[in-house]
Amino acid sequence: MPELPEVETVRRVLEHRLSDATINRVDVRCAGLRNPFQRGFASMLKGSRFEGFGRRGKYLLLQMSRTQTWIVHLGMTGMFTVVDRQVAGRPASQRLYEGRHDHVVVKLEDGRCLIYQDPRKFGSMEIVPTSELHHHAAVGRLGPEPIDPTFDDQVLASQLAGRRCSIKAALMNQRIVAGIGNIYAAESLFLARISPRRMASSLVGIHGGPGKRCTRLAAALADVLGRAIAAGGSTLRDFLSPDGISGSFPQSFRVYDREGLVCRRRHCAGIIQRYVQDGRSTFVCPKCQR
Ligand SMILES: [Zn+2]
Numbered sequence: 001m002p003e004l005p006e007v008e009t010v011r012r013v014l015e016h017r018l019s020d021a022t023i024n025r026v027d028v029r030c031a032g033l034r035n036p037f038q039r040g041f042a043s044m045l046k047g048s049r050f051e052g053f054g055r056r057g058k059y060l061l062l063q064m065s066r067t068q069t070w071i072v073h074l075g076m077t078g079m080f081t082v083v084d085r086q087v088a089g090r091p092a093s094q095r096l097y098e099g100r101h102d103h104v105v106v107k108l109e110d111g112r113c114l115i116y117q118d119p120r121k122f123g124s125m126e127i128v129p130t131s132e133l134h135h136h137a138a139v140g141r142l143g144p145e146p147i148d149p150t151f152d153d154q155v156l157a158s159q160l161a162g163r164r165c166s167i168k169a170a171l172m173n174q175r176i177v178a179g180i181g182n183i184y185a186a187e188s189l190f191l192a193r194i195s196p197r198r199m200a201s202s203l204v205g206i207h208g209g210p211g212k213r214c215t216r217l218a219a220a221l222a223d224v225l226g227r228a229i230a231a232g233g234s235t236l237r238d239f240l241s242p243d244g245i246s247g248s249f250p251q252s253f254r255v256y257d258r259e260g261l262v263c264r265r266r267h268c269a270g271i272i273q274r275y276v277q278d279g280r281s282t283f284v285c286p287k288c289q290r
Contacts, residue, residue, distance in 0.1 A: 001075070001076050001181055001182070002058065002074045002078070003058060003179060003180060003181040003182075003183060003184050004055075004057065004058060004146070004147070004178070004179030004180065004184065004225055004229075005184070005225055005228035005229045005231075006074075007055055007057075007058050007059070007060060007074065007179070008055055008147075008229050009229065009232050010060065010074070010080060011053050011054070011055045011060055012053075013082075014050075014053050014060070014062070014080065014082075015053035017082045018050045018053075018082065018108075018114065019050060019053075020049060020050065020051070021049070021050050021108045021109070021110065021112070022047070022048070022049045022050075022108065022109040022110075023045050023046060023047065023048055023049070023050075023064075023106055023107070023108060023109070024046070024047075024107045024108060024109045025042075025046060025106075025107045026041070026042035026043075026045045026046060026104065026105070026106050026107070027042070027104070027105040027107070028041060028042050028103070028104055029102065029103055029104070029105065030103045030121070032121075033075065033078075033103065033118060033121045033122070033123045033124055033125060034073075034075060034121065034122050034123060034124045035124060037125065038126060038127065041125070041127060044068065044127045045064065045070065045106070045127065047065075048064040048065035048068065049064065049065050050062060050063075050064065051063045051064065051065060051066060054069075056139055056142050056145070056178060057139075057142045057143075057145070057174055057178030057179040058073060058074070058174070058178075058179055058181070059071055059072065059073050059138070059139050059142075060072040060073075060074075061133070061139070063130065064127070066130075067129060067130055067131075068127050068128070068129060068130060069127070069128055069129075069130045069133050070125065070126075070127050071124075071125065071126045071127070071128060071133075071136070071139060072116075072123070072124070072125050073123055073124045073125075073138075074118075074123050075118060075120065075121070075122030075123035075124065076120045076122040076123075077117075077118055077119045077120045077122065077123075078116065078117070078118040078122070078123030079116070079117050079118065080114060080115070080116055080117075081114075081115045081117065082112060082113070082114055082115075083112060083113040083114075083115060084112055099115065099117060101117045101118060101119045102115050102116070102117050103116055103117065103118055103121070104116040104125065138174075141174075141175050142174055142175065142178040143159055143173075143174065143175050143176045143177045143178050144159065144177060144178065145178055145179065146177050146178070146179060146180065146218075146221040146222065146225055147179075147221075147222060147225050147226060147229070151218065151221075151222070152218055153210035153214050153215040153217075153218040153219075154209065154210060155218075156177070156203075156210065156214055156217060156218045156221075157203070157204045157205070157208065157209055157210040157211075157214050158208070159176045159177060160176070160200045160201060160203050160204050160214065161201060161204045161208055162201055163176065163199075163200035163201050164199060164200070164201055165199070165200055166196060166197050166198065166199065166200065166277065166278075167189065167194060167195075167196060167197075167198050167199070167200045167202075167203060167217075168185050168186075168189060168196035168197070168277060168278075168282060169200070169277075169278055170200035171185040171188070171189070172185050172278075172280075176200075177221070179225075180221070182256075182280050182281065182282075183253075183256050184221075184224055184225060184228065186255050186256045186282060186283045186284075187220075187224045187253065187254060187255060187256055188217060188220040188221045188223075188224045188225075189217070189220075189284075189289065190254050190255035190265075190283075190284070190285065190289060191216075191220035191223060191224055191254065192213060192216040192217040192219070192220040193213075193216065193288050193289055193290065194213050194216070194217060194289055194290070195284065195289045195290050196277060196282045196284055196289070197277070198213075198290070203217065227252070231252070255272055255283045255284065255285060256283050257283065258272040258283060259272055259273065259274035259283060260272065263285040263287060263288060265285065265288050268285060268287055268288045269287070270285040270286060270287025270288055271285075271286075272284070272285055273285075273286055
């Protein structure tokens, strides 16, 4: 599932490819993704121009002709592809009708197409007036961005205060911190030497400030996410950035998907364990994560 670094990678590629492009026509080729498409979805986009490429957590926020925001969540398997005029000698428009999972086909004035594919249909799309974005049920309630320059151990401590769930569940709660999923929760907790089962509020000091672990975790989040973005996001199964470039980050996973292997922390020699926590696989070194 794409997490913050993958969505940020998609955002950057779309910005590079689609700045100032104008939409000629939108073909919606199924009734809905996670939810049914809103009424008039295609006609609201028709004639509008890509004017800004934002992101909050795992949501892409595409600014369309000043007044509207096209909110996209890629779900598990959502993917954008920009198709140029000619694909293997054929016009872009002919390429479109080959993909069973090409659910939304956006034809641009310059002849190119933006195609949204999503085999599992867990993604979502919605158009809202930009002025109402901060009231949006999901986007309006997202926690702070962990890669924002203002995000630090104080901010993290205030978000974790009083949270009596595990620190892993807290990290994956989009209202506490935005954009983190299973992979980057595992990686950042490993880097910060924190057990995923530790209670979230235990990272907060007596006076509400950051404890040692909180300080380590804030730094680990910035480090892990920053490196993943620099590597172009992780490519897991169905995720590809829209220009087809695969992320190179999975090669550097330190704990995720390493069950039974020796811990990569120097002088540790622990064996990575996997267990199921809140229905998801958690990977941990029992020796150095406490
Ligand atoms: Zn270890």
